[in-house]
Amino acid sequence: DRSIKIAPSILSADFANFGQEIRAIEAQGCDWVHVDVMDGHFVPNLTFGPPLVKAIRPHVKTVMDVHLMIAPVDPYIDAFAEAGSDVITAHLEAGPHIHRTLQAIRAAGCKAGLALNPGTGIEDVEYLLDMVDLVCVMTVNPGFGGQKFIHSQVEKVRRLREMIGDRPIHIEIDGGITPETAPLMAEAGADVLVAGSAVFKGGSVDNPAPYGENIRAI
């Protein structure tokens, strides 16, 4: 389905060549570029902060989709906005004031995303629906690429799509997306699929054609 957007996660790219990797995946037809920010506290892994996001910004011609797996979030929103994020996604579980966080993301001029861990229900999304441009359903426990898709989240996405109705809100899926799991989520109502290992496997900046084949296979 061509209305489904593919957002490769650069967590699976060559960290020594982010600029070239981003140009390669965009040339191979990806729709968005997904940037996983981890703090070693909210999730058990560390990646990168606003200076790196700013450094890669000129290479991203599509949409820079920044997924913050950090707590607290609020002190860093302006820095990630100024670094050039188009979408900033914060986790519902990252603190007691997600409503304020989403307000702050929009006030900083970005689209606001709300991420849910696999163990989190969709009830708490209801009163946030007029404040979000995207809901990200995690289909692995966040922290690492290459984990196994959690199937219980298909039903969650179906119910979330029902709750969202006609509102212009993207449903993004993050974790374990492959050519096998992607159709389940497209059918359940998702429209943005993040994929790390499934996009970057078999390719490199010197041999980017597999990226395109992988994107088209999803």
Ligand code: DX5
């Ligand atoms: C997980 C990250 C994901 C991850 C996806 O914490 O948020 O974006 O990189 O990687 P794959 O597609 O390999 O599961």
Ligand code: ZN
């Ligand atoms: Zn992510």
